[in-house]
Amino acid sequence: MGEQGARLRHLPMLGGNSHVIARAVERLRQDFDRPLRIDSIAKDLGMSSSGFHHHFKAITDMSPHQYQKQLRLQEARRLMFGEHLDAASAGFKVGYDDPSHFSRDYKRHFGQSPIKDVDQLRQSATAAADA
Numbered sequence: 402m403g404e405q406g407a408r409l410r411h412l413p414m415l416g417g418n419s420h421v422i423a424r425a426v427e428r429l430r431q432d433f434d435r436p437l438r439i440d441s442i443a444k445d446l447g448m449s450s451s452g453f454h455h456h457f458k459a460i461t462d463m464s465p466h467q468y469q470k471q472l473r474l475q476e477a478r479r480l481m482f483g484e485h486l487d488a489a490s491a492g493f494k495v496g497y498d499d500p501s502h503f504s505r506d507y508k509r510h511f512g513q514s515p516i517k518d519v520d521q522l523r524q525s526a527t528a529a530a531d532a
Contacts (some may be wrong), residue, residue: 434496488515
């Protein structure tokens with residue numbers, strides 16, 4: 402659904418290591434809220450850690466950690482907007498241990514603090530519904 406969605410949907414058709422990376426992407430999507438263990442994922446996929454990292458980045462244009470962070474932040478945004486969770490609760494639910502760290506990452510990714518971003522999303526949704 403994000404910026405890389407179209408690229409990732411085509412992974413199984415690309416050949417080479419792409420089918421292996423597609424499995425890794427699916428695993429990251431399922432376990433995004435858990436600590437990322439590159440060594441474990443690489444071993445399960447029959448790759449070295451450095452090889453996995455290299456192939457993952459070549460296909461997704463981001464590291465596994467960056468990909469996981471993006472998933473976490475998108476889910477937190479959905480939780481705050483759709484389920485009305487506060488930023489700290491949403492951050493904890495997606496795997497962040499520190500609310501300040503979550504807020505910094507969120508602001509870097511979305512361009513504003515969680516509260517401002519979600520307020521703006523709600524205003525936009527309300528304006529669209531009224532139109």
